Amino acid sequence: MMPIGTLAKQSGVHIETIRYYERVGVLPKALRAANGRRIYGQQDVRRLAFIRHARDLGFELASVRALLALQETPELSCKSASDLASAQLLAVESRLSRLNVLRDELKRMVRSCKNGRVMDCRVIDALSTMV
């Protein structure tokens, strides 16, 4: 069991953001010590690290909620869990293919610069023609 400051350090999420997540219901209400302070466990470190990554990968909080529900709602039927996972999977694969295109272009640029040749950057074209 740890206080909010330790949780913040271990998860990489700011204290204020943790309290914000509790307020808007992304995290459940934290347990409180006798003095009123929030106390957390290892479970919360993992959950917050997950949220941090998901947000950084471009998922909005609504999708994060959906992904969390996938794991944390055992009463969810197999059908709806699978539907939910499939929908998120589509979004993930779309991001993957666009990131691959962008990576290739950035790599090409760095390589061409190493060779001392004049720069000729096409990052915009690389992504702009995608679906």
Add this chain to the structure above:
Amino acid sequence: MMPIGTLAKQSGVHIETIRYYERVGVLPKALRAANGRRIYGQQDVRRLAFIRHARDLGFELASVRALLALQETPELSCKSASDLASAQLLAVESRLSRLNVLRDELKRMVRSCKNGRVMDCRVIDALSTMV
């Protein structure tokens, strides 16, 4: 040449967002017709589509500016262009590896659901243990 509404439709970016981008300097001031209305070309369609993808992939506007500068600032030295591209490349590869982990886990879930087996989701663990 097209008005802002057509640009919005072709790029997938809202009219208000286009004007916002101009205001904050992500887009240059648009040309104006005699009546004061903004006019755009095919170039702007590509640029906006690029911004839309980059934002959706989790880049903030500051990074988008950097990526745009890469392409649109010819006076940028090869060294600084390469540095900029390398930095963005790191961010892209980090996102790619995390998305791959997330995709594998989502795939595993959908597959296990198809087999009618009880669901056992580890999306949180998949991402939470990553750097």
Add this chain to the structure above:
DNA sequence: CTTGTTCCTGTAGTTACTACAGGATGTATG
């Protein structure tokens, strides 16, 4: 017992949009 750190609630500011309000201009139709 003081000093410094951590926590609390609550509110205000920031980023990146998004949605009007109120008014001018453009286009299509009777």
Add this chain to the structure above:
DNA sequence: CATACATCCTGTAGTAACTACAGGAACAAG
């Protein structure tokens, strides 16, 4: 040509997801 309706303009206000105080209580070290 008049009237309707869409599209544009500026400007301001609202929303999502934080982020940063302010003012005060509580704990821990010396």
